[in-house]
Amino acid sequence: MPISTPLTKMLGIRVPVIQGGMQWVGVPKLAAAVSEAGGLGILTALTQPSPDALRQAIRETRKLTSKPFGVNITLLPSITPPDYAGYARAAVEEGVRVFETAGNNPGTLIKYLKSQGCIVVHKCTTIRHAKSAEKLGVDLLSIDGFECAGHPGEDDVGGLVLMARAIRELNVPFVASGGIADARGLAASLALGAVGANMGTRFMCTVESPIHQNIKEKIVASTERDTVHIFRTLHNTARVYKNKVSMEVVAIEKRGNAKFEDIRDLVSGARGRQVYETGDPDFGIWSAGIAMGLINDIPTCEELLRTLEKEVAEIVGGLQQVIVTPETKSKL
Ligand code: NAD
Numbered sequence: 001m002p003i004s005t006p007l008t009k010m011l012g013i014r015v016p017v018i019q020g021g022m023q024w025v026g027v028p029k030l031a032a033a034v035s036e037a038g039g040l041g042i043l044t045a046l047t048q049p050s051p052d053a054l055r056q057a058i059r060e061t062r063k064l065t066s067k068p069f070g071v072n073i074t075l076l077p078s079i080t081p082p083d084y085a086g087y088a089r090a091a092v093e094e095g096v097r098v099f100e101t102a103g104n105n106p107g108t109l110i111k112y113l114k115s116q117g118c119i120v121v122h123k124c125t126t127i128r129h130a131k132s133a134e135k136l137g138v139d140l141l142s143i144d145g146f147e148c149a150g151h152p153g154e155d156d157v158g159g160l161v162l163m164a165r166a167i168r169e170l171n172v173p174f175v176a177s178g179g180i181a182d183a184r185g186l187a188a189s190l191a192l193g194a195v196g197a198n199m200g201t202r203f204m205c206t207v208e209s210p211i212h213q214n215i216k217e218k219i220v221a222s223t224e225r226d227t228v229h230i231f232r233t234l235h236n237t238a239r240v241y242k243n244k245v246s247m248e249v250v251a252i253e254k255r256g257n258a259k260f261e262d263i264r265d266l267v268s269g270a271r272g273r274q275v276y277e278t279g280d281p282d283f284g285i286w287s288a289g290i291a292m293g294l295i296n297d298i299p300t301c302e303e304l305l306r307t308l309e310k311e312v313a314e315i316v317g318g319l320q321q322v323i324v325t326p327e328t329k330s331k332l
Contacts, residue, residue, distance in 0.1 A: 021072025
């Protein structure tokens with residue numbers, strides 16, 4: 001039975017799941033597969049080398065699906081600062097109506113997208129940033145707990161407390177993000193007041209994900225203990241896969257007074273991309289969340305979302321039975 005929430009209504013999707021932006025992973029094949037399966041697929045703008053290349057990626061995605069999909073634009077420190085405004089303009093001109101924004105100082109970008117009548121989902125890791133985004137007029141927040149892959153911010157608050165705070169404090173709807181990879185996580189997100197869930201690492205490990213099969217198998221074989229935080233000392237914390245390169249970065253940071261230049265060659269995105277292309281998990285830095293501990297298979301996006309829908313219904317039904325047992329009933 002479909003899970004109808006304000007998210008499914010707002011975006012015109014069947015399953016309340018967004019495939020979050022992922023550098024080198026959010027390409028047409030994956031975004032279209034997620035949208036075709038009933039969720040919201042997301043193209044990651046900066047994965048494309050230029051705004052014109054993003055235009056082509058949008059057209060390619062449209063050939064693969066007639067369902068809605070979105071574009072992620074993430075504003076974080078970069079070795080080569082991207083033309084954010086150019087990417088946004090290209091996507092708007094190509095008719096994209098849903099955007100996931102994330103990162104630092106998103107005001108100008110959000111104002112532009114809202115002025116163009118787009119739906120903006122802003123991803124952030126603190127309630128105070130969520131409130132600022134609300135003031136900028138975002139339609140939806142994606143509240144990202146400390147469990148997440150990539151950049152969790154610097155406050156280190158886990159999803160359970162962050163989502164419970166979000167439902168108390170925020171006026172616009174939110175999706176839960178970070179550490180969600182199965183029906184229990186999605187059902188828990190809904191119970192916490194979210195209108196759906198954002199999943200990243202889970203979608204990396206699907207048939208349509210563009211990364212090398214070895215890396216998908218590595219995710220299946222890994223546990224929630226296989227990530228590490230880098231960039232803590234630079235206040236740009238990122239949760240990444242624990243491998244030789246990330247441990248070397250942590251060791252350099254531990255020595256003290258590390259500058260970005262000291263680790264730049266180790267952490268470059270261009271090097272990390274080779275991991276996904278060659279299948280060597282130790283070649284560079286790659287993002288992964290602790291949700292790896294919950295991932296045991298490599299399904300198609302269709303299989304994944306169908307299973308989520310079915311199991312969420314079972315979990316919610318099961319909870320009702322647990323809550324109203326004859327013993328508890330007599331005490332009511
Ligand atoms: P990159 O090669 O420019 O940088 C690699 C990593 O180093 C990134 O995590 C970046 O934030 C960090 N970094 C760069 N300069 C820094 C500095 N001066 N101080 C501290 N940290 C610094 O990154 P890339 O892999 O080519 O990605 C391009 C952009 O996309 C980066 O800004 C990255 O953070 C961002 N990103 C987006 C997503 C997404 O979901 N859309 C995911 C991961 C990263």
